[in-house]
Amino acid sequence: MDESGDSGQPQPGAGGTDPAAPENGKPQRPREPGGGLLMGRPFGVPVYVAPSWFLVAALITWVFGGQLDRVLPELGAVRYLVSLFFAIAFYASVLVHELAHTVAALRYKLPVRRIQLQFFGGVSEIEKESETPGREFVLAFVGPLLSLVLAGVFYVAMKFVEPGTVPGVLLAGLMISNLIVAAFNLLPGLPLDGGRMLRAVVWKITGRAMSGTVAAAWVGRALAVAVLIGLPLLTHTGGLGNNPDDVSGMDTVTDALLAAILAAIIWTGAGNSLRMARLREHLPELRARTLTRRAVPVEAATPLSEALRRANEAGARALVVVDGNGDPKAVVREAAIVSVPDHRRPWVAVSALAQDLTAGMMISAELTGEELLDTLKASPATEYLVLEETGEIYGVLSTADVERAFVAAMARPAA
DSSP: OBOOBSTTOOOTTHHHHOSOOOBTTBOOOOOOTTOOEEEEOGGGOOEEEOHHHHHHHHHHHHHHHHHHHHHOGGGTTHHHHHHHHHHHHHHHHHHHHHHHHHHHHHHTTOOEEEEEEETTEEEEEEOSOOSSHHHHHHHHHHHHHHHHHHHHHHHHHHTTSOTTSHHHHHHHHHHHHHHHHHHHHTSSSTTSHHHHHHHHHHHHHHSOHHHHHHHHHHHHHHHHHHHHHHHHHHHHHTTTSOOGGGOOHHHHHHHHHHHHHHHHHHHHHHHHHHHHHHHHHHGGGOBHHHHOBOEEEEETTOBHHHHHHHHHHHTOOEEEEEOTTSOEEEEEOHHHHHHSOGGGGGGSBGGGGEEEOOGGGEEETTOBHHHHHHHHHHSOOSEEEEEOTTSOEEEEEEHHHHHHHHHHHHHSOOO
């Protein structure tokens, strides 16, 4: 199953809460949590194999090995080696599917955080949303298209091998599995590719990306219910080509468990898509200008008590250390101020509590939304100096304030 999409939305407060500290003056990108085993970086995008893949690979090996025993009983125990090869080849096909999404995203200048092969397929974590519904449709469609192309390639290859042989059975299995992957992902509900295609169509008709997401997400939830109820029912009635008289109690339990897992994945993915859409709907409300605290300039030797007195008189909530010419040199950290007891404040200079400014810590007051989050993520800090376009000091932006505004935006319903 493919869940390609913008699941990698930058998180708030990446500056203040990011565990990766700057090294040699350069911000370091944090390691991806839970990525799994790194297999390579095609097109510069890391490809991870999640631990759950090994469980699925073992399950495929066991199931396909049982099928091989009926078709090619002379293989004996070797059939499990052949089955393992099939499992690896199948997930290689899934990787090609995901790479199609990745190449399309990179073509549209959309950053891709990573590709992960996991339980029931893979996911391409695209960090930004497509700018137009047409691009969204293409970005979603290329994955199933490549799966269909692979199915066609395996079908043609079958013509050149003898039926009933190991190569013939492998090619037939890969052809069928890629057809299933393509067909499943074309179902019109999020988080599947077909859901993203439906989202693009509704987006184009209504002119609102949010409307497309809502429609495709609710169709996705309906699909989850249909899978939960329909898959065991089809198996029990022989709708999947099985003889209902041959369906054992264990088969029924297995089918029900599989249906529950698939339904849960689809339902959760649809819900996540709705939450991400709601976030994007409110992202423009995150404005550096409105979130910035008013600041007063103080010289480095100013006692903390005097600096706080000046701030209180001016109605300010932040302190900026300046030199004799009034040029900003450092920002006094709020956490450091809180840590100094009242009786010690007359004897502590603000320079002892300040963090020297770097280029990345000086940001424009005009930054908003995703651009603001990306800027903070690029230069981790707890406070930032906010400047007017003229270079004048506007104030200090606290990462904590951005985090609170981000959470508040997530909690508000979309318009």
